[in-house]
Amino acid sequence: MSITFTKNKWEGPKGVFIVSPDLCKGCGLCIEKCPSQVIDWTKETGIYGTPIVGAKRIDRCTACSICVLVCPDAAIDVEKNKM
Amino acid sequence: MKSMPDSWRRETKPHKFCPGCGHGLVLKALGMAMDRLKIADRTVFGVDIGCSLLAWDFFNADTIQTHHGRTVPVIIGAKRARPNLVGIAYMGDGGGYAIGSQHLINATMRNDRILIIIVNNTIYAMTGGQMAPTTLKGQKTETSSRGRDPKYEGFPLRGPEMVASFAPEGAYVARGSVSHVQRLARYLERGLENQLQDRGISVVEALSTCPTNWRTNAEDTWKFLEKEMTDYYPVGELVSPFKRDTQKEAADLETCH
Numbered sequence: 079m080s081i082t083f084t085k086n087k088w089e090g091p092k093g094v095f096i097v098s099p100d101l102c103k104g105c106g107l108c109i110e111k112c113p114s115q116v117i118d119w120t121k122e123t124g125i126y127g128t129p130i131v132g133a134k135r136i137d138r139c140t141a142c143s144i145c146v147l148v149c150p151d152a153a154i155d156v157e158k159n160k161m
Numbered sequence: 162m163k164s165m166p167d168s169w170r171r172e173t174k175p176h177k178f179c180p181g182c183g184h185g186l187v188l189k190a191l192g193m194a195m196d197r198l199k200i201a202d203r204t205v206f207g208v209d210i211g212c213s214l215l216a217w218d219f220f221n222a223d224t225i226q227t228h229h230g231r232t233v234p235v236i237i238g239a240k241r242a243r244p245n246l247v248g249i250a251y252m253g254d255g256g257g258y259a260i261g262s263q264h265l266i267n268a269t270m271r272n273d274r275i276l277i278i279i280v281n282n283t284i285y286a287m288t289g290g291q292m293a294p295t296t297l298k299g300q301k302t303e304t305s306s307r308g309r310d311p312k313y314e315g316f317p318l319r320g321p322e323m324v325a326s327f328a329p330e331g332a333y334v335a336r337g338s339v340s341h342v343q344r345l346a347r348y349l350e351r352g353l354e355n356q357l358q359d360r361g362i363s364v365v366e367a368l369s370t371c372p373t374n375w376r377t378n379a380e381d382t383w384k385f386l387e388k389e390m391t392d393y394y395p396v397g398e399l400v401s402p403f404k405r406d407t408q409k410e411a412a413d414l415e416t417c418h
């Protein structure tokens with residue numbers, strides 16, 4: 079069975095930042111770990127009815143994928159732009 | 162980088178752990194290790210009583226939920242009956258170091274060919290945050306409201322160090338942390354390889370988070386894990402039967418997050 083999750087996308091100079099409201103529980107761990115302060119809260123709520131995150135300052139995103147690694151719910155994807 | 166390992170069962174996601182729970186990260190690291198070794202279809206994954214049981218439907222792997230503290234003997238039984246299976250026993254620090262400590266000791270003594278993963282979040286999480294063998298000195302919990310006092314409650318237990326002190330030849334013992342998921346995934350992969358090569362037991366502790374019972378926000382959750390916990394519980398490999406190129410190894414771990 080192939081399951082897909084809803085995607086919120088932000089396109090930046092280095093890549094695309096994707097968050098799924100079906101998965102994000104709003105823990106905020108990614109906000110703390112992003113070395114470029116890209117991630118912040120949005121007005122949207124996710125699967126637990128809690129505020130979820132977005133790439134508010136996407137221009138600063140280096141597509142390093144640290145946020146992908148630290149999300150316990152695998153709610154973030156980062157697609158690096160091809161050089 | 163893949164956000165969800167292939168061995169994760171997608172239709173059961175979002176998983177059942179609280180927001181910010183470290184179990185999700187330990188299981189991400191384990192999923193990465195299982196993917197690399199392509200073993201999910203022959204793995205038997207055992208979960209304990211405690212928050213670890215919330216992973217009963219987590220992987221595309223056969224899973225069994227056991228009585229509290231008994232995950233190790235159940236997985237040993239499966240492994241002895243079917244040696245081709247990959248046996249993984251997954252539990253909390255209460256399950257591993259309190260009620261199930263006899264099994265940890267006897268399995269190590271016998272060098273049983275399984276991987277034991279103990280998730281150290283310094284408390285009994287599922288029952289509401291009571292003191293565990295791993296609760297830090299001075300740490301407040303539901304049952305140590307003035308903070309753990311070593312005079313009455315003893316010092317926090319360093320599990321991997323205890324296991325390493327009598328680990329037989331071929332054993333693999335390490336402590337990782339969810340603040341370095343890739344490194345933890347490497348340790349778990351080595352633990353699994355050790356079993357696949359029929360060398361000996363593997364015991365990996367994972368320092369983890371429980372924002373719900375710690376009552377911490379994201380910033381303080383990382384701080385407690387990376388400062389207080391890591392100061393008392395050093396991360397690294399304690400016993401390893403692998404002969405390695407240490408320089409390459411250091412470089413490899415250097416690039417890990």
Ligand SMILES: Cc1ncc(C[n+]2csc(CCOP(=O)(O)OP(=O)(O)O)c2C)c(N)n1
Pocket residue numbers: 210211212213229252253254255256257280282284285286287288293
């Ligand atoms: C034989 C037995 N004793 C006690 C309990 C109550 N109990 C349920 S979970 C738990 C401890 C869980 O803590 P831990 O093993 O550290 O796992 P965590 O929830 O922190 O992941 C206890 C004592 C039980 N279910 N069975």
Ligand code: SF4
Pocket residue numbers: 095111112113114115116117133138139140141142143144145146156
């Ligand atoms: S990819 Fe790196 S820079 Fe971009 S949001 Fe994630 S952590 Fe921040």
Ligand code: SF4
Pocket residue numbers: 097101102103104105106107108109130131148149150151152153154181
């Ligand atoms: S770490 Fe994951 S679940 Fe937590 S706020 Fe960030 S995207 Fe959401």
Ligand code: SF4
Pocket residue numbers: 177178179180181182183184212282286287370371372373374
């Ligand atoms: S109580 Fe703690 S360990 Fe259990 S699921 Fe919630 S955050 Fe995780």
